[in-house]
Amino acid sequence: MPRPKAIEYSEASDAVKAVYDEIKSARKLDDVNNFWKYLANDEKTLRRTWDSVREVMAPGALDPLVKEMIYVAVSVTNNCGYCIASHSAAAAKAGMTREQFQELIAVVGMANETNRLVNGYRVPIDPAFER
Numbered sequence: 001m002p003r004p005k006a007i008e009y010s011e012a013s014d015a016v017k018a019v020y021d022e023i024k025s026a027r028k029l030d031d032v033n034n035f036w037k038y039l040a041n042d043e044k045t046l047r048r049t050w051d052s053v054r055e056v057m058a059p060g061a062l063d064p065l066v067k068e069m070i071y072v073a074v075s076v077t078n079n080c081g082y083c084i085a086s087h088s089a090a091a092a093k094a095g096m097t098r099e100q101f102q103e104l105i106a107v108v109g110m111a112n113e114t115n116r117l118v119n120g121y122r123v124p125i126d127p128a129f130e131r
Contacts, residue, residue, distance in 0.1 A: 007040035016040045019050050026054065033086065065094040072101075073108045 009020055009031070019040075023032045039046040057067055068091035075083035088101065096104075117123075 004038055004041040006034055006037035008037065012040060013043060015043045016046060019043075019046050022054075023050060035082065035086065065091060065096060068094050069096060069100070069104055073104060076105065076108045077112060 007016060009017060012020060020032050023036055036046065039049055068087050071087040072084060072091055075087060
């Protein structure tokens with residue numbers, strides 16, 4: 001199967017252009033990034049993903065900076081260089097400092113290490129931690 005290509009605005013269907021326009025308006029951008037351009041190969045996936053991202057990343061009980069930092073942490077764990085870069089930039093734009101980033105990465109590393117130790121040793125959950 002051939003590798004998908006980025007769908008530029010000039011080549012996009014009306015449905016894709018509508019999503020691109022929403023993204024550009026919501027994020028105050030001149031163009032959408034590559035993530036969206038590649039998802040545009042499947043209009044349904046593009047629309048569904050944009051709607052979900054917009055809902056999940058909106059301000060709520062967690063502020064936008066915390067949400068971006070969580071996204072960075074999960075992206076590090078999942079080894080997604082693209083998402084690490086894009087969400088680190090978004091977190092910095094939302095106010096994340098260098099010190100916060102360094103501490104975040106330290107926590108991610110520690111959590112991954114201890115998670116693997118627990119899994120390897122098959123440590124049972126303490127009754128005090130059960131709800």
